[in-house]
Amino acid sequence: xxxxxxxxxxxxxxxxxxxxxxxxxxxxTEGYFGIMKNHTNSILNLKEGVISVTxxxxxxxxxxxxxxxxxxxDSTDDIPxxxxxxxxxxxxxxx
Numbered sequence: 854x855x856x857x858x859x860x861x862x863x864x865x866x867x868x869x870x871x872x873x874x875x876x877x878x879x880x881x882t883e884g885y886f887g888i889m890k891n892h893t894n895s896i897l898n899l900k901e902g903v904i905s906v907t908x909x910x911x912x913x914x915x916x917x918x919x920x921x922x923x924x925x926x927d928s929t930d931d932i933p934x935x936x937x938x939x940x941x942x943x944x945x946x947x948x
Contacts, residue, residue: 858934878905897922918942
């Protein structure tokens with residue numbers, strides 16, 4: 854059973870796409886929250902902060918503006934889980 858999901862961070866001018874994400878940490882309006890495979894389907898508000906994306910190979914951090922997180926999970930392995938982060942601005946942070 855795969856423990857990865859896909860993630861898209863979308864702004865009006867750019868998109869960051871990942872297919873092998875194991876964990877995402879996002880700045881929510883009620884505090885930071887984490888997303889793993891099989892997370893409950895949710896639509897959550899994001900506030901300005903740092904998004905941490907952990908893939909099977911590395912961790913990547915982005916500064917972001919406020920926006921919305923759309924989490925779509927499926928209980929079967931044929932349809933991959935998908936997380937969509939819609940924000941006004943996102944920029945990869947240097948290591």
